[in-house]
Amino acid sequence: MNQDGIARAHGIVEWSALGIELLATALIVSAIVVSTSIHLYGLASNARFGHAHYESYKHRLGRALLLCLEIMVAADIVRTVALDATMASVLSLGVLVAFRILSIRRRVTSDSVALPTQTGTSGSNTRVRSLADSG
Numbered sequence: 001m002n003q004d005g006i007a008r009a010h011g012i013v014e015w016s017a018l019g020i021e022l023l024a025t026a027l028i029v030s031a032i033v034v035s036t037s038i039h040l041y042g043l044a045s046n047a048r049f050g051h052a053h054y055e056s057y058k059h060r061l062g063r064a065l066l067l068c069l070e071i072m073v074a075a076d077i078v079r080t081v082a083l084d085a086t087m088a089s090v091l092s093l094g095v096l097v098a099f100r101i102l103s104i105r106r107r108v109t110s111d112s113v114a115l116p117t118q119t120g121t122s123g124s125n126t127r128v129r130s131l132a133d134s135g
Contacts, residue, residue: 031064
């Protein structure tokens with residue numbers, strides 16, 4: 001591949017990573033606006049504000065933010081692997097991945113969600129519940 005082709009491929013990957021980051025940012029803003037709107041509508045239409053209503057709002061925001069974090073990690077992986085494989089960028093990516101793992105662990109412990117590798121027995125049935133199915 002000649003220098004012009006390498007530069008063109010570099011530009012495409014950089015713009016792709018930027019597009020993924022912009023998508024994640026737009027999704028974060030949208031999730032906050034939609035979740036807060038639903039929460040405020042629930043408050044206005046229901047005089048009784050219960051703990052369950054707040055928990056629903058908190059979980060809705062949490063799920064959206066975790067999804068957006070995964071999208072941001074994808075953008076960083078694209079950028080790090082294809083463009084900028086320096087020690088600083090690899091460490092930055094490692095911090096993001098560690099944060100993602102910790103957020104999964106927090107969700108598992110707080111919501112009693114089973115990891116895909118965990119099984120539980122209920123009578124004669126064995127059930128495996130993935131994080132994707134718990135949303």
